[in-house]
Amino acid sequence: xxxxxxxxxxxxxxxxxxxxxxxxxxxxxxxxxxxxxxxxxxxxxxxxxxxxxxxxxxxxxxxxxxxxxxxxxxxxxxxxxxxxxxxxxxxxxxxxxxxxxxxxxxxxxxxxxxxxxxxxxxxxxxxxxxxxxxxxxxxxxxxxxxxxxxxxxxxxxxxxxxxxxxx
Numbered sequence: 001x002x003x004x005x006x007x008x009x010x011x012x013x014x015x016x017x018x019x020x021x022x023x024x025x026x027x028x029x030x031x032x033x034x035x036x037x038x039x040x041x042x043x044x045x046x047x048x049x050x051x052x053x054x055x056x057x058x059x060x061x062x063x064x065x066x067x068x069x070x071x072x073x074x075x076x077x078x079x080x081x082x083x084x085x086x087x088x089x090x091x092x093x094x095x096x097x098x099x100x101x102x103x104x105x106x107x108x109x110x111x112x113x114x115x116x117x118x119x120x121x122x123x124x125x126x127x128x129x130x131x132x133x134x135x136x137x138x139x140x141x142x143x144x145x146x147x148x149x150x151x152x153x154x155x156x157x158x159x160x161x162x163x164x165x166x167x
Contacts, residue, residue: 026070026079029064029065029066030060030066030079030083032064033060033061033063036063037059037060037063037090041055041094045095045104045108046093046094046095046104047094047095047104047105048094048096050063052098053095053097053098053101055090055091055094055096056087057080057083057087060086060087071083
């Protein structure tokens with residue numbers, strides 16, 4: 001290359017630069033797919049929600065929008081090894097297998113149903129308490145109205161007493 005590193009001067013340099021850009025784009029797409037997959041697994045309590053719960057190199061490539069034959073090329077051996085290591089590490093923290101996933105999902109559903117039952121029980125208790133307190137409030141309002149009427153009567157009686165009697 002010439003002194004200006006941004007502009008290739010030969011066809012070979014141009015080809016290397018284009019290949020590097022393409023490789024960077026491929027790596028970027030794979031990294032983005034890995035981040036999305038990791039978030040999905042975390043959001044689903046250790047279960048990969050796509051591909052029947054099976055995570056593989058091919059699944060990462062599919063999610064990245066890349067052909068599964070991409071990593072078969074010798075120039076991608078390091079990327080293939082890196083991706084295989086990531087998949088292996090990720091699978092260690094996930095629940096895999098149809099039976100295990102079903103058991104985990106059933107357990108989560110049972111926990112949710114238990115929590116729902118508790119909420120329903122608290123709701124029923126709150127409704128009963130509300131009905132009780134509404135009845136007490138009605139009684140207190142009636143009592144208040146009676147007392148206000150008594151006070152008005154007493155004020156009238158006192159006013160009648162204080163008025164001079166006409167003879």
